[in-house]
Amino acid sequence: MKKILFAASEANPFIKTGGLADVVGALPKYLDSGKFDVRIILPKYLCISEEARQKMSHVTEIYADMPRGKEYIGIDRMKVEGVTYYFIDNEHYFAGDNPYNEIFEDVNKFAFYSRAVLVSLPKLKFRPDIIHCHDWQAALIPVFLKEFYGEDTYYQKVKTVLTIHNQKFQGRWRIDDIENCRDLPADCRYRAMEAYHETNFLKAGILYADRVTTVSETYAQEIQTPAGGEGLDGVLREAAGKLSGIVNGIDNQEYDSMTDPLIPVSFGVKNIAAKKKNKKALQREMGLRQDESAMLIGIVSRLTEQKGFELVNCIMEEMLNTMNVQVVILGEGEERYQNSFRYFSSKYTDRVCATIGYSEERAHKIYGAADVFLMPSQFEPCGLSQLISMRYGTVPIVRETGGLKDTVEAYNEIWQTGTGFSFANYDAGEMLMIIRYAYDVFVNHPKEWRMMMKRCMKADHSWQCSASKYEKMYLDLS
Ligand code: ADP
Numbered sequence: 152m153k154k155i156l157f158a159a160s161e162a163n164p165f166i167k168t169g170g171l172a173d174v175v176g177a178l179p180k181y182l183d184s185g186k187f188d189v190r191i192i193l194p195k196y197l198c199i200s201e202e203a204r205q206k207m208s209h210v211t212e213i214y215a216d217m218p219r220g221k222e223y224i225g226i227d228r229m230k231v232e233g234v235t236y237y238f239i240d241n242e243h244y245f246a247g248d249n250p251y252n253e254i255f256e257d258v259n260k261f262a263f264y265s266r267a268v269l270v271s272l273p274k275l276k277f278r279p280d281i282i283h284c285h286d287w288q289a290a291l292i293p294v295f296l297k298e299f300y301g302e303d304t305y306y307q308k309v310k311t312v313l314t315i316h317n318q319k320f321q322g323r324w325r326i327d328d329i330e331n332c333r334d335l336p337a338d339c340r341y342r343a344m345e346a347y348h349e350t351n352f353l354k355a356g357i358l359y360a361d362r363v364t365t366v367s368e369t370y371a372q373e374i375q376t377p378a379g380g381e382g383l384d385g386v387l388r389e390a391a392g393k394l395s396g397i398v399n400g401i402d403n404q405e406y407d408s409m410t411d412p413l414i415p416v417s418f419g420v421k422n423i424a425a426k427k428k429n430k431k432a433l434q435r436e437m438g439l440r441q442d443e444s445a446m447l448i449g450i451v452s453r454l455t456e457q458k459g460f461e462l463v464n465c466i467m468e469e470m471l472n473t474m475n476v477q478v479v480i481l482g483e484g485e486e487r488y489q490n491s492f493r494y495f496s497s498k499y500t501d502r503v504c505a506t507i508g509y510s511e512e513r514a515h516k517i518y519g520a521a522d523v524f525l526m527p528s529q530f531e532p533c534g535l536s537q538l539i540s541m542r543y544g545t546v547p548i549v550r551e552t553g554g555l556k557d558t559v560e561a562y563n564e565i566w567q568t569g570t571g572f573s574f575a576n577y578d579a580g581e582m583l584m585i586i587r588y589a590y591d592v593f594v595n596h597p598k599e600w601r602m603m604m605k606r607c608m609k610a611d612h613s614w615q616c617s618a619s620k621y622e623k624m625y626l627d628l629s
């Protein structure tokens with residue numbers, strides 16, 4: 152039995168700001184439990200729901216020597232759907248309404264977390280063969296492991312994998328201001344961990360981890376280029392021998408149009424027409440015109456530049472004035488996008504509705520009701536929203552980048568193949584053209600549209616296939 156410990160800053164069902172939580176929460180359930188004992192270790196944020204916190208049981212506590220002096224590390228534990236979760240408790244670091252705060256606080260917080268994970272291992276009675284670290288927040292684990300525990304027999308055989316979910320976020324800050332890294336050797340701090348005169352957690356993780364993966368094959372290539380590498384493309388090219396792309400899946404149990412309790416009416420490939428009732432219900436709930444013939448476009452997203460909202464803002468007026476479309480947006484993030492969507496919904500009250508905020512329930516309702524899901528990302532490591540939408544027969548319109556390119560097959564009207572619409576360049580005109588094309592198929596070729604909805608729903612984007620790739624990597628490594 153191989154023991155794997157996932158270290159991450161988010162995981163469903165405890166704490167989620169984006170797709171990372173979906174992946175960390177779902178993947179362990181899909182790894183062969185006869186061969187792998189997979190557990191997860193998270194920070195015990197104060198913003199984890201009180202209900203969940205009440206269910207955790209206290210394992211032990213440690214007072215560890217750290218650069219600030221003796222630091223408290225509490226360890227809690229809880230089992231969810233057969234998977235064991237551990238939580239690192241320290242109210243100084245993990246306070247606040249959000250898992251993430253200002254970057255200068257976060258670098259110290261996650262350096263502490265990474266150290267605490269390693270300090271905790273002997274107390275967990277679970278010595279992992281592999282620590283699977285996710286994103287920059289856990290990227291220093293391989294560094295502390297080698298620098299502090301390289302000679303320690305308990306830790307010597309532990310291997311590390313680093314998965315990059317988003318190359319843009321690297322954990323960068325002034326070298327001398329990160330207290331919890333201060334006792335690393337100078338050579339490590341000023342060379343391996345340094346990029347562009349700052350500490351760079353992701354760079355350090357890439358150098359120190361035994362394997363590096365990212366969440367789609369195309370993104371694995373893109374991050375090795377100056378355009379996609381966010382300044383670390385050279386480091387990634389150097390690491391190419393240990394780098395691979397494994398595309399994300401989704402949790403088919405959580406996202407199932409036949410059983411989803413959050414959507415008003417269940418439907419499947421065989422009674423796809425029932426989906427219309429969800430559209431009607433959503434139009435009613437959001438105050439949109441009750442119009443079955445309007446093409447309902449859904450957006451569920453973090454509202455950041457990455458997701459292509461510059462393009463959406465550019466074409467909203469023209470799109471609304473030339474086509475019978477409606478737009479439902481659910482998201483939170485940058486003020487400029489929140490404001491522009493507020494503006495459009497106040498101008499087109501019965502055709503655009505923006506919910507600024509986070510709501511699992513509303514997200515499911517949009518996936519279950521919309522005709523089209525718009526995701527024109529500037530870059531997209533994998534993207535789960537397009538996979539979820541396909542599962543509900545909501546046809547994605549995406550830009551051909553990263554995982555969007557790998558998971559959405561462009562519609563071919565001659566062969567009647569494809570699971571969505573895509574465009575290549577980050578260009579508003581090009582995007583509008585493809586929306587018009589989708590609109591034409593939706594309005595004038597309803598039979599073809601229905602066939603595409605069915606292909607979307609039948610496409611297999613479950614974790615099964617990708618989980619077996621992770622399994623192979625774990626076996627090769629240990
Ligand atoms: P990213 O991780 O870059 O945000 P993904 O497409 O991988 O993008 O994953 C986003 C996940 O977060 C999906 O499960 C999506 O439904 C969910 N999500 C994003 N914004 C919201 C929101 N405002 N409310 C509810 N769920 C959201």
Ligand code: GLC
Nearest residue numbers: 170171316366532533534535
């Ligand atoms: C990141 C990426 C997204 C990916 C998710 C899970 O947040 O932006 O593309 O799907 O991580 O891997």
